[in-house]
Amino acid sequence: MTSLWNSLHPSQIIGTPAVIKEIDCLTATVDEIRNVFANFLLPINVDRTRLSAFAGWFDVHFRGSMQNPVEQEVELTTAPSIDNSTHWGQQVFLLHPPLRVDVGDKLMMAFSMSRSRENHRLMDVNFTYELQLSSGKCFKPVARKYYIE
Numbered sequence: 001m002t003s004l005w006n007s008l009h010p011s012q013i014i015g016t017p018a019v020i021k022e023i024d025c026l027t028a029t030v031d032e033i034r035n036v037f038a039n040f041l042l043p044i045n046v047d048r049t050r051l052s053a054f055a056g057w058f059d060v061h062f063r064g065s066m067q068n069p070v071e072q073e074v075e076l077t078t079a080p081s082i083d084n085s086t087h088w089g090q091q092v093f094l095l096h097p098p099l100r101v102d103v104g105d106k107l108m109m110a111f112s113m114s115r116s117r118e119n120h121r122l123m124d125v126n127f128t129y130e131l132q133l134s135s136g137k138c139f140k141p142v143a144r145k146y147y148i149e
Helices: 032-036
Strands: 004-006 036-042 048-054 059-064 069-077 091-099 106-115 122-130 142-148
Touching: 091 122, 091 142
Parallel strands: none
Antiparallel strands: 004 091, 036 106, 048 091, 059 069, 106 122, 122 142
16 A cells, blocks of 8 residues: 555644654754654554544654754644644555554554655554554454555
């Protein structure tokens, strides 16, 4: 499946965002960012709804350097916004079929992203998720592979 570019409205976000990777652009090496792996928990914050996609975006914090720090940090965010959307938008990874979820449910997530072997300008993204209901019932993990073009 291919991910989609979209400009999401904040009301479409039904869970708590998670930071997958923090990168210091002043010190990062190519090897440190070549492959990204993360395990994290996504709590659902909306009652009786459907989870139909995962979404990704980035934030950049302009802090200057150790030798030349800024007086006031500036943040560029590409998160869903009503008033401050950017041309970057968000990447959306559709789920089919959607999952029925409720407030208190959680998704245990495993994420990986690496450059495509076929085209170095594209990214391969893998999600494995396990839905854990607030009742304690857990569903079998589901793995999905996506391509960012």
